[in-house]
Amino acid sequence: MCMKTEFKHLQAAHCENGVTTNLLRSVGVNKLTEPLAFGIGSGLFFIYIPLLKINKGPAIAFRTMPGLIFKRTCKSLNVPVVRKKFSNKEAASKFLDDCLQAGQPVGCQVGVYYLTYFPKEYRFHFNAHNLIVYGSQGDDYLISDPVMENVTTLTKYELERVRFAKGALAPRGQIYYPASHVNVTDDQLRKAIKTGIKRNVRDMISIPGPIAGVKGISYTGKKIKKWKDKLGSKTAGLYLAQLVRMQEEIGTGGGGFRYIYGAFLQEAYAYHPIDELPEISKLFTQSGDMWRSAAVQAAGIYKGRIGSQADYDMMGDYLLEIAEIERKAFLALRNIKWNS
Amino acid sequence: MKKEEIPQDDGALNKLTKEVVYAVDKDGNYTTELSTGWNVKSKALDVAWDDIAQRIENARQKVINNQASPILYFIELRLMDIGIVAAYTGFWKWTIKRHLNPSVFKKLTEKKLQRYADAFNVSVEELKTMNVHED
Numbered sequence: 001m002c003m004k005t006e007f008k009h010l011q012a013a014h015c016e017n018g019v020t021t022n023l024l025r026s027v028g029v030n031k032l033t034e035p036l037a038f039g040i041g042s043g044l045f046f047i048y049i050p051l052l053k054i055n056k057g058p059a060i061a062f063r064t065m066p067g068l069i070f071k072r073t074c075k076s077l078n079v080p081v082v083r084k085k086f087s088n089k090e091a092a093s094k095f096l097d098d099c100l101q102a103g104q105p106v107g108c109q110v111g112v113y114y115l116t117y118f119p120k121e122y123r124f125h126f127n128a129h130n131l132i133v134y135g136s137q138g139d140d141y142l143i144s145d146p147v148m149e150n151v152t153t154l155t156k157y158e159l160e161r162v163r164f165a166k167g168a169l170a171p172r173g174q175i176y177y178p179a180s181h182v183n184v185t186d187d188q189l190r191k192a193i194k195t196g197i198k199r200n201v202r203d204m205i206s207i208p209g210p211i212a213g214v215k216g217i218s219y220t221g222k223k224i225k226k227w228k229d230k231l232g233s234k235t236a237g238l239y240l241a242q243l244v245r246m247q248e249e250i251g252t253g254g255g256g257f258r259y260i261y262g263a264f265l266q267e268a269y270a271y272h273p274i275d276e277l278p279e280i281s282k283l284f285t286q287s288g289d290m291w292r293s294a295a296v297q298a299a300g301i302y303k304g305r306i307g308s309q310a311d312y313d314m315m316g317d318y319l320l321e322i323a324e325i326e327r328k329a330f331l332a333l334r335n336i337k338w339n340s
Numbered sequence: 341m342k343k344e345e346i347p348q349d350d351g352a353l354n355k356l357t358k359e360v361v362y363a364v365d366k367d368g369n370y371t372t373e374l375s376t377g378w379n380v381k382s383k384a385l386d387v388a389w390d391d392i393a394q395r396i397e398n399a400r401q402k403v404i405n406n407q408a409s410p411i412l413y414f415i416e417l418r419l420m421d422i423g424i425v426a427a428y429t430g431f432w433k434w435t436i437k438r439h440l441n442p443s444v445f446k447k448l449t450e451k452k453l454q455r456y457a458d459a460f461n462v463s464v465e466e467l468k469t470m471n472v473h474e475d
Contacts, residue, residue, distance in 0.1 A: 013372070149374070248378070295380050
């Protein structure tokens with residue numbers, strides 16, 4: 001059996017951005033770019049959940065919950081979405097084949113532990129990776145993994161295994177795609193950008209409690225200063241390494257999502273010619289740079305090159321400073337006078 | 341980050357692909373560029389894997405000293421925790437904790453052992469002996 005859908009692979013910095021952008025482009029939203037998808041989906045976030053452990057380290061996220069970027073972007077652009085989960089592998093596999101038969105490329109949530117084409121070093125039990133299946137050839141499925149330069153393939157067995165990975169955020173065969181071709185106007189994009197920014201302001205500034213948004217960043221900074229005493233040098237080093245790994249999730253390239261948000265605000269300027277937007281974009285570049293410096297500092301500690309209390313203090317101070325920059329940036333976004 | 345500052349170090353991912361990175365050009369406009377990796381990031385991964393290697397070795401020692409059943413070894417080897425093992429095998433978490441006891445493990449039926457072996461992607465023989473042959 002050989003099926004191929006109309007689909008163009010474009011590499012992205014982040015998997016969900018990439019899947020969102022590429023799927024929406026395939027139904028006619030030609031002007032959508034990765035930064036626009038990220039911004040419209042209000043992707044920038046920060047949260048540190050002290051009681052939750054991931055791989056025996058701290059649970060820290062630099063972006064919004066998996067699945068939300070696609071969901072919000074489609075909703076903002078009035079694109080109807082089909083999303084299905086399965087309890088039964090045969091049904092999941094049949095549904096996929098039917099979609100491909102009908103010429104429909106689909107997004108799949110998968111676990112990376114058994115994702116055979118990933119290098120072993122990256123294969124943890126992380127279940128919120130996203131890829132697109134855009135066709136099949138014999139026993140192979142044609143895969144567009146947006147973080148990769150080129151397309152690849154998975155056998156039926158391999159694809160089924162990652163679609164039914166178990167553990168936290170188990171994908172349960174989840175498939176999603178935009179349900180119909182759409183015609184998205186500039187005006188709709190303009191509105192969606194505004195909504196996306198406002199929602200991101202809310203997420204970063206107004207969530208109650210100390211652990212989320214810009215408050216979460218300063219909270220984490222303060223905690224880090226205590227890690228050496230509380231956890232001992234070895235575990236504290238492991239924690240910092242985990243912080244950097246979360247920040248540098250595959251392909252978010254140094255400073256992670258902050259640069260993508262900076263790029264988004266520049267692109268937003270084309271739709272909303274408001275002088276503040278490119279100015280605020282610079283703040284996100286600055287924040288991204290600070291996150292990078294913080295990562296270098298963290299690396300000094302987990303490599304064992306430095307490790308005194310003063311070094312941990314400096315690490316914590318980086319985060320306090322970042323929190324201030326991002327607070328300033330989001331307050332400036334909140335104060336924007338929108339013309340349309 | 342300026343475009344010229346994008347790190348081009350060697351990293352594990354580089355075996356598979358270069359990554360897209362966003363950075364600003366000399367006029368301050370955002371653009372994308374491919375990167376081969378960043379040593380700060382690959383070192384963070386190394387640190388995680390060194391720790392895993394040590395946990396696997398500790399678990400192996402415990403099994404050899406008869407303080408734990410081979411299930412502990414395979415939990416570490418497969419980067420799992422009891423919750424993930426429960427999800428793959430269908431056993432309750434407290435059942436798995438019981439099976440971590442070597443004397444309880446020795447009495448497990450072939451059928452139950454097979455469920456663990458499947459979850460860990462090994463044969464029952466390998467499960468019992470911790471002798472795994474893979475690439």
